[in-house]
Amino acid sequence: MSETLPQEGGVMLPGGPGEAMSVEIRDRSLVTQEMNLNIGPQHPATHGVLRVVIDLDGEVIVRARPVIGYMHRGFEKLAEVRDYRQIIALVNRHDWISAFCNELGVALAVERLMELEVPTRAQWIRVLMGEWNRILNHLMFIGSFGLELGAITPVFFSFREREDIQAFLESATGGRLHFTYCRVGGLKEDLPRGFLDASRQMAQTMRSRNDEYRQLLLGNEIFHARTKGVGALAPDVAIDYGVTGPTLHATGVAEDTRLTEPYCVYDQLDVSVPVGTNGDSYDRFVVLLDRIDASLDLIEQVHEGLPGGPVNLKMPKTVKAPKGAVYVRTENPLGQGGYYLVSDGGKTPWRMRMRTPSFSNIQMVPELLEGSLLSDMIAILGSVYFVVGDVDR
Amino acid sequence: MPTVRSSETPPPATRLAPEAIGALLAERLPEAIVATTVAHGQLTVDVVPEHLPRVAALCKREKALGMDFFDMMAGVDADEDGFSVVTRLYSTRHRHEVLLRALAEGGREAPRLPTLTGVYRGANWHEREAYDMYGITFEGHPGLEPRILTVENFEGWPLRKDFLLTTREIKPWPGEKVPKPKEEPATSDEAAQPADEGPSEEERAAAKKAKAERAKQKAAEMRAKKRAQREAEAGGGATASGGASESGKAGDGAGDEPEEGGSA
Amino acid sequence: MATSVFALEPLWLALLLQALAAVLLFLIGALVVGYLEHKVLAHMQDRLGPMEAIWHGIGQLPADGLKFLQKEDIIPTAADRWVFALAPAVAVVPGVVIIAVLPFGPGLWLTDLDAGIFFALAASGVTVLGTLMAGWSSANKFSLMGGLRGAAQLISYELPLVLAAAAIVIQAGTLSLPGIVEAQHGFTLFGVPMIYGVPHIIGLGLFFVAALAELSRPPFDMPIADSELIAGHMTEYTGMRYAFFMLSEYAGMVILSALATVLFLGGWYPWPGVGLPEGAAGMVLGFVITFAKILVLSAIMVWLRATFPRMREDQLQRLSWSVLIPLGLLNVVLVATAKVWF
Numbered sequence: 001m002s003e004t005l006p007q008e009g010g011v012m013l014p015g016g017p018g019e020a021m022s023v024e025i026r027d028r029s030l031v032t033q034e035m036n037l038n039i040g041p042q043h044p045a046t047h048g049v050l051r052v053v054i055d056l057d058g059e060v061i062v063r064a065r066p067v068i069g070y071m072h073r074g075f076e077k078l079a080e081v082r083d084y085r086q087i088i089a090l091v092n093r094h095d096w097i098s099a100f101c102n103e104l105g106v107a108l109a110v111e112r113l114m115e116l117e118v119p120t121r122a123q124w125i126r127v128l129m130g131e132w133n134r135i136l137n138h139l140m141f142i143g144s145f146g147l148e149l150g151a152i153t154p155v156f157f158s159f160r161e162r163e164d165i166q167a168f169l170e171s172a173t174g175g176r177l178h179f180t181y182c183r184v185g186g187l188k189e190d191l192p193r194g195f196l197d198a199s200r201q202m203a204q205t206m207r208s209r210n211d212e213y214r215q216l217l218l219g220n221e222i223f224h225a226r227t228k229g230v231g232a233l234a235p236d237v238a239i240d241y242g243v244t245g246p247t248l249h250a251t252g253v254a255e256d257t258r259l260t261e262p263y264c265v266y267d268q269l270d271v272s273v274p275v276g277t278n279g280d281s282y283d284r285f286v287v288l289l290d291r292i293d294a295s296l297d298l299i300e301q302v303h304e305g306l307p308g309g310p311v312n313l314k315m316p317k318t319v320k321a322p323k324g325a326v327y328v329r330t331e332n333p334l335g336q337g338g339y340y341l342v343s344d345g346g347k348t349p350w351r352m353r354m355r356t357p358s359f360s361n362i363q364m365v366p367e368l369l370e371g372s373l374l375s376d377m378i379a380i381l382g383s384v385y386f387v388v389g390d391v392d393r
Numbered sequence: 394m395p396t397v398r399s400s401e402t403p404p405p406a407t408r409l410a411p412e413a414i415g416a417l418l419a420e421r422l423p424e425a426i427v428a429t430t431v432a433h434g435q436l437t438v439d440v441v442p443e444h445l446p447r448v449a450a451l452c453k454r455e456k457a458l459g460m461d462f463f464d465m466m467a468g469v470d471a472d473e474d475g476f477s478v479v480t481r482l483y484s485t486r487h488r489h490e491v492l493l494r495a496l497a498e499g500g501r502e503a504p505r506l507p508t509l510t511g512v513y514r515g516a517n518w519h520e521r522e523a524y525d526m527y528g529i530t531f532e533g534h535p536g537l538e539p540r541i542l543t544v545e546n547f548e549g550w551p552l553r554k555d556f557l558l559t560t561r562e563i564k565p566w567p568g569e570k571v572p573k574p575k576e577e578p579a580t581s582d583e584a585a586q587p588a589d590e591g592p593s594e595e596e597r598a599a600a601k602k603a604k605a606e607r608a609k610q611k612a613a614e615m616r617a618k619k620r621a622q623r624e625a626e627a628g629g630g631a632t633a634s635g636g637a638s639e640s641g642k643a644g645d646g647a648g649d650e651p652e653e654g655g656s657a
Numbered sequence: 658m659a660t661s662v663f664a665l666e667p668l669w670l671a672l673l674l675q676a677l678a679a680v681l682l683f684l685i686g687a688l689v690v691g692y693l694e695h696k697v698l699a700h701m702q703d704r705l706g707p708m709e710a711i712w713h714g715i716g717q718l719p720a721d722g723l724k725f726l727q728k729e730d731i732i733p734t735a736a737d738r739w740v741f742a743l744a745p746a747v748a749v750v751p752g753v754v755i756i757a758v759l760p761f762g763p764g765l766w767l768t769d770l771d772a773g774i775f776f777a778l779a780a781s782g783v784t785v786l787g788t789l790m791a792g793w794s795s796a797n798k799f800s801l802m803g804g805l806r807g808a809a810q811l812i813s814y815e816l817p818l819v820l821a822a823a824a825i826v827i828q829a830g831t832l833s834l835p836g837i838v839e840a841q842h843g844f845t846l847f848g849v850p851m852i853y854g855v856p857h858i859i860g861l862g863l864f865f866v867a868a869l870a871e872l873s874r875p876p877f878d879m880p881i882a883d884s885e886l887i888a889g890h891m892t893e894y895t896g897m898r899y900a901f902f903m904l905s906e907y908a909g910m911v912i913l914s915a916l917a918t919v920l921f922l923g924g925w926y927p928w929p930g931v932g933l934p935e936g937a938a939g940m941v942l943g944f945v946i947t948f949a950k951i952l953v954l955s956a957i958m959v960w961l962r963a964t965f966p967r968m969r970e971d972q973l974q975r976l977s978w979s980v981l982i983p984l985g986l987l988n989v990v991l992v993a994t995a996k997v998w999f
Contacts, residue, residue: 035798037798043887044883044884044887045884045885059802059970068541068542069540069541069542069543069544072542072543074551076526076552077551077552077556077558078558080552081558112433113433115433146966147884148884149884149966149967150875150876150878150882150884150965150966150967151964151965151966151967152698152702152875152962152963153701153702153963153964156702156703156704157702157703160703216964217966220964220965220966222876222965222966222967222968223966225968225969225972226966226967226968226969226972236461237514239461239462239485240461240463240513240514240515241463241514241515242462242463242464242465242513242515253485254397254402255462255485256397258399259397259399259402260402260404260485260488261488262399266399267399269399270398270399270400271398271399272396272397272398272399273396273397273398273399274394274395274396274397275394275395275396275397276394277394277395283394286394287394290394290396294396324432324433325432325437325479326432326433326435327435327481327492329464336464338464338465338481340465340467340479340481342469350469350470351467351469351470351552353465353467353468353469353479355464355465355467355481359518360465360515360518363515363517363518364515373969373970373971374802374885375879375882375885375969375970376969377885378882378884378885382884392542393542
C-alpha cells in the first residue's frame with residue numbers, strides 16, 4: 001500500500017507477467033481500494049493477444065499498461081536468413097490484413113537500394129492493389145468497431161464486401177489474404193482479363209455500401225453517445241509518440257506518406273486525405289469511412305490512367321541488394337509502415353527493421369485510457385486501429 | 394469531415410535538402426557530429442553517442458528543422474564495432490527527415506547509449522525493443538525491464554548475429570550464421586556499391602555450398618546420434634520405421650537446394 | 658369471467674397439471690423465441706442462420722440443448738460452490754413462477770391471483786438475485802462487475818416498469834391480469850373500442866424500454882457485454898448451468914412480452930369489442946392470438962439487437978433516473994386525472 005510505482009504521468013510504465021502490483025492511495029478522505037484487472041491476452045475486446053493491465057477505481061481506469069509480445073514471431077530475425085523473394089512472402093504475415101502494402105514496402109526498399117526503375121504499368125497496378133487492400137483493411141475495422149460497441153450487424157455487412165473484393169483480387173494474385181503479388185522489379189504477373197471490369201463494378205458497389213454503413217452507425221444516437229468525446233487525442237501528443245494513420249488523421253494532422261512523400265505514382269494522382277477535428281473515437285471512425293471513399297477515388301483514377309506495357313523488369317535469378325542502407329516508408333492502411341534495410345551485398349539483408357504503425361499506436365494507448373471508463377476502453381481500443389501481429393512482429 | 398488534397402498541399406518551401414540539414418547540424422553541434430552521408434537521397438548523420446539526445450533535441454526544437462515526429466529506432470549489429478542504433482526523425486511541418494546513427498559505447502560486451510525518452514515520448518518502446526533484441530542499455534530510460542517482446546526469462550539477445558537460429562544450425566541456406574569477420578561492418582558510410590560480379594560470386598557460391606555440405610554433415614551426424622540414442626532407449630521394431638523415416642527426411646534435406654524462381 | 662381450465666378436482670391433479678403446464682410453456686416459449694431470434698437476426702444481417710437441423714434449422718435449439726447436456730460441468734476452484742451451483746436455478750425459477758399468473762387465452766391461465774400484476778412484477782425482480790449470486794460466487798472480476806452492473810440496472814429499471822403498469826392498474830381498476838384483459842375488452846376511447854396501448858403510448862414505451870433493460874437485452878446488455886466483460890456473470894458457467902441462464906433470458910422475453918400484451922395490446926382478444934367463440938375453439942384462437950402478439954414484441958426486441966450498439970453504464974442510469982422515472986410519474990398523474998375526469 002505504501003510503495004508507489006517508479007514512474008508516473010506521461011512515461012509508460014514497464015510491465016510484465018507476474019510483476020507485483022502496488023496500490024497508491026491518492027485521496028485519504030475517501031479510501032477506495034483499486035482493483036487490478038487484466039484485459040487479455042485472451043479477451044474479446046483486444047481482438048488478438050494484446051494484454052492491457054489496468055487498475056480500476058470503480059469503473060474508472062487509473063492506470064493502464066499494455067503488455068505486448070505474446071505474438072512475437074521474430075520476423076526481423078527471420079528476414080535476415082531469407083532472400084528478398086522470401087521476405088516478400090514473409091512480410092505479408094505480420095499485418096495480415098494489409099498484406100499487399102507490407103510487401104510493397106519491402107519491394108520499394110530493395111528497388112531503391114538497387115536503384116531500379118520499375119515499369120510504369122507495374123507502379124499503377126501497385127497503387128490499385130494497395131488501395132483495394134486499404135479498403136479491405138478498413139472494412140474489417142468498421143465491422144469490428146461496431147461489434148465492440150455491441151452493434152452486431154455491421155460486421156456481417158462489411159465481411160460481405162470483403163468477400164467480394166477478395167474474390168476478384170484472388171483472380172489476379174492467387175491469394176485471398178496473403179497476396180504475395182509484388183516482386184522486386186515489378187509484379188508477379190499482369191492483371192488477368194476482366195479484372196478491371198470487376199474492379200470498376202466493385203468500386204461502384206462499394207460506394208453505395210459505404211453509405212449503408214454510414215446510415216447504420218452514424219445515424220444512431222447511441223453510437224454518438226458512445227464515441228463522441230471519448231478518447232480524444234491531441235495532435236502534438238500523437239506526433240510525439242509517432243502515431244500515424246487514421247488515428248493521427250482524426251486529430252487533424254494530414255501526415256500521409258502518399259501526400260508528403262509520394263511513392264509509386266501517387267504524385268501523379270489526386271490523393272485526398274480525410275482529417276478529423278477532435279481526435280476522438282467518433283472522428284477516428286468517420287475518418288475510416290471517408291478513407292474508403294478516398295481510396296475509391298484513387299482506384300477510379302487508376303482505372304482511367306492505367307498505361308500499357310510490361311509489369312516486370314528482367315531480374316537476375318538471385319536478387320542481391322548492393323551494400324548500403326535505406327529507409328522506405330509507405331502509407332499502410334493502419335498508418336505509416338517503414339522498412340529500414342541494411343544490406344551487406346548478399347542475397348539476404350544484413351538487417352531489416354520493420355517499423356509498424358500498430359506498435360507506435362499501441363504505445364500511445366495509456367494516454368487515452370487513463371481517466372476513462374472501463375466501457376470507454378472498448379471504444380478506445382476499437383478505434384485505435386491495430387493488429388497484434390503488427391505490434392509484435 | 395474535411396479532406397486534404399494533394400493538389401492543395403505542395404511540398405513546403407521550408408523543406409530542406411538533405412545536404413543542408415547535414416550542414417546545419419554540423420555547424421550547430423560540431424563536437425557531436427562524426428560524419429554526414431547522403432545516400433539514395435537520404436541523409437544519415439553519424440553522431441557521437443553521448444551527444445545523441447542533444448542532437449535529437451536540436452532537430453526537434455530548431456525552427457528550421459522542426460523534426461517533431463519520432464518515426465522509428467533500429468538497432469543494427471555492427472560486427473566487432475559493437476552495435477549501432479539508427480533513429481529516424483521527421484518533420485511533419487517541413488517534410489524532411491534525418492537518420493541519426495550512433496555507435497553504442499562498450500563494444501559487444503556492454504553496449505550502452507543515452508536515452509531519447511526525454512526528447513520524444515515515442516522513443517520509449519523503441520528503446521525497450523532495441524534493448525530486448527540487442528541488449529543495448531539506454532541510460533536514463535524509465536524501465537527497460539521486463540523485456541518487451543520476448544518472455545521475461547529469455548536468455549540471449551536474439552537479433553545479435555552471434556545468436557543462431559536453431560533451424561539454421563541444421564539447415565544453413567540461405568541465411569548467414571555468424572558475422573563475417575572479414576567484411577566491412579554494415580554500418581559503413583559508403584554509398585551503394587555494385588555487388589561483386591562474375592568469378593567472385595561463383596567463388597562465394599562455392600564456398601557457401603561447401604559450408605552447406607559441412608552443416609549438412611553435421612546435421613546428419615546429429616541425427617545419427619539422436620537415432621542411436623532413441624534406439625538405445627526404445628529398442629525393438631519400432632525404431633526401424635522411425636529410422637527409415639528419419640533417413641527419408643535427411644534425403645529430402647540433401648535435395649533441398651535453393652530453387653531460384655526467375656521473376657522476369 | 659371465465660375460470661381457469663385448471664380448476665379441476667381433485668386438487669393434486671390440478672397442481673400436477675399446472676406444474677407441468679408451467680414448465681412446458683416456459684420451455685416451449687423460450688425455444689420458440691430463441692429460434693425466432695436466430696432466424697430474424699440472421700435475415701436482418703444478410704445471412705441464413707441455422708439451416709441444417711431438420712427444416713430451416715428448426716431443430717437447432719433442441720440440438721444445442723443436447724450439446725449443453727453433454728458438456729462438462731466446471732466449477733472454478735475458488736468459487737463459492739453452493740451459491741455458484743444455485744445461481745442458475747434462482748435465475749430460472751421466477752420465470753416459471755410468473756407463467757402461473759399469465760393468461761394465454763380465455764381460461765388459459767394456471768391461477769388467477771387478485772394481485773396478479775403485482776405478483777408478476779415482484780417475481781421478475783427476483784431474477785436479479787440469480788445474477789448477483791452468479792457474479793459474486795464465480796470468483797472472477799469480470800463476473801463480479803457483470804453482477805454489479807446487472808443489479809444496478811435492475812434496481813433502476815424496476816421503477817419505470819412498475820410505474821407504467823401502475824397506470825394501467827388505475828385505468829382498469831384491477832390488479833388481476835385476466836381482469837385487465839376483460840376491462841380492456843370493454844374499453845372505448847371516445848366511443849371507439851381501443852386497446853390501452855394507444856392512450857397509454859407513453860406507458861407502453863416506458864414498459865418496453867424498461868423490459869429490455871430488465872432482460873439485459875441490447876441496447877441495455879452491459880451486464881453481459883461480451884466485448885468488455887466477456888459474458889458478465891455467466892463467464893465461468895458451462896454446460897447446463899449456462900444453458901439455464903440463456904433459457905431464462907429467452908423465457909424472460911416471452912414473459913415480459915406476454916405482460917405487455919396483457920397490459921397494452923388487449924390480451925387474447927384480437928381487438929377490444931371483438932369477441933371470441935365460446936369453448937375450445939375460442940381457447941385455441943385466443944392462445945394463437947396471444948402468442949402472435951408475443952412473437953411480434955419479441956421480434957421487435959431482436960430487431961433492436963440487430964440495430965443498436967450498446968449503451969454505457971452511466972448513460973443507462975442517467976436515462977432511467979432523469980428521463981424514464983419522471984416520465985413514468987407524469988404518466989401516472991395524467992392517467993389518474995383522466996380517469997377521474999371522464
